[in-house]
Amino acid sequence: MAHWLFKSEPATWSWHQQLSKGVPEEWHGVRNYAARNNMRLMQLGEEGFFYHSVQEKQIMGIVRVVALAHPDSTADNPTWECVDIEAVCPLPRPVTLVAIKREERLRDMVLINNSRLSVQPVTDGQWALICEMGGL
């Protein structure tokens, strides 16, 4: 199964909110074709990292896809789709952007090479390494 990374500004929607919500939540608001296309590729049960951009710049936890891509309820155009996700668990030790940049084996991460893409693929190797760095 593929792995992913979801970026959010914590001031807009934080990991804490996702975690305390407890129920699936639409990952709405994406208005970028590349990010939308990544969500269309997602399968039920696939997992992704939840990353805090801007203020914190670190991976906070893991989420799971619980609904396939469907029209974004906040969009006026049905071309914009999103998946639903729920929190799985926090990383015991959040993995910072600094730590990711310092790790040679993560130099090909999309997070580093295309930091603006809000929904990104993560390779199996990157996934395993970051889980380890995060104390899982």
Next chain:
DNA sequence: GCCAACGTTGGC
């Protein structure tokens, strides 16, 4: 607060 990178828009 600045600026680089990127995506989108719109004139031609």
Next chain:
DNA sequence: GCCAACGTTGGC
């Protein structure tokens, strides 16, 4: 269909 102008994102 190209490309300049513009707006937004996000790291620093």
